Amino acid sequence: MTDSVLSPSPVRAIVTGHSRGLGAALAELLLERQIDVLGVGRSGHAALASRECAAAPRFVEASLDLANPTAVEQWLASGALENFAQGAQCVVLFNNAGTVDPIAPLGAQDANTIARAVTLNVAAPLMLANAIAAVQAQERRIVHISSGAARNAYAGWSVYCATKAALDHHARAVALDAPVGVRIGSVAPGVVDTGMQATIRATRVDHFPLRGRFEELKQTGKLATPGDSARQLIDYALSDAFGASPTSDVRELAQA
Template identity: 65%
Template sequence: MTTPLPSSSTPLTKAILTGHTRGIGAALAEQLLARGIAVLGVSRSRHATLAQRFPGLLEEAELDLSDLALVEQWLAGDALRRFTSGGQRVLLINNAGTVQPIGPCEMQNAGEIARAVSLNVATPLMFASAFAAATADAGERRIVHISSGAARNAYAGWSIYCATKAALDHHARSVALDESRALTICSVAPGVVDTDMQAEIRGTGVDRFPLRERFEDLKRNGQLATPEQSASKLIGYLLSDSFGLVPTADVRELPQA
């Protein structure tokens, strides 16, 4: 069944979203599309349900975002320029990421470290640069990195996750100083959200992640936000006049819409 577009749709707003098939990414994609915003979803797989519901608005590209050679090759093509062409306001949401490897330094696998740094840092930075170049003629350009509270607080067992998310925060701070025309950026922590990543955390042994019990308590006590709740706040902020006034933000500290 195709979902009709709302009367207030804004077809000249276009969004590129990585990791759009699960968790916060899927919720972001659905809510953007429901607003009438065209979405280019980039992930290892496709979202069949959303493709059926929004056939005129959703485009998808299958890409392993942890494979930097493939990412570089894809970005060198014309997909970004073609999709954003004609957009008066264009958005890039760097959402794809991984929490692995979890564990103290000596227990981390070199291959998992390389994949995490590729997926969490190199790919979003590459997308940001390519997006900025491809949309130079657009009226308004906004980039949001999906960050984490772990970017601003260190946690035992999360050295790679903390470091990679902190890299996104500092990238946003630096890009904000570029004063590029009509380009704003913010690295936003979405809060503690009930996603597959949270299930991974709760399934990790305490020898690798000493704070596991804390996250178990959050789940048990109903203190995790849903992906839909977090996505709603993220989109509200991304489309607001206050977006980009600061280079880092946390959805839990944003004013209610």
């Protein structure tokens, strides 16, 4: 990409689901660019926490079950987000945490799993986006991690497709009335080799008929690495081009 990129020094980033997969890669690469990171999720990232210098921490964590709306509301009310963002010129939110479960046809899905998925995949990102838009910073950038499933229907993925489509449409609507200094984009990262892919490959074929396609992607080495996808996402999120379109795909951005 040829767009100019914000200087990393005044930027701080929040990454949800930062303990593994794409979220861990995002946190690690942001720190390498000297960008302070607040990781938010149920699990911590022990390696990152241990390697950061105690005298000048660039990495902090918040232990939070993002599938529990009451817990998210209470954390937001605590002021932790505003404290982290204080003094930053640009605050970037990577709404990365998510789940592909339940993978099953309608009528065979667990009700509690549906509720947790909708909260984790939709309610929590929207609550965090709302909070970021209100912080005191010259620029606030909201990056929803979307999916091809937001734009294409897949048997067995009705909940996942619906929740990712919700993020896309949220970005479209926010783009129409975003406050000054707020940019938003719902970005599909491609098919990334993460634990979610392992879950997909372990699913019964009668619950997910396209399982063979994902098994082939793994066997033929066609899955993107978390590091490569994270690098593309960060480059785009910090570029002048971010937010010009409310929805995008890193594979298309790489060809631009």
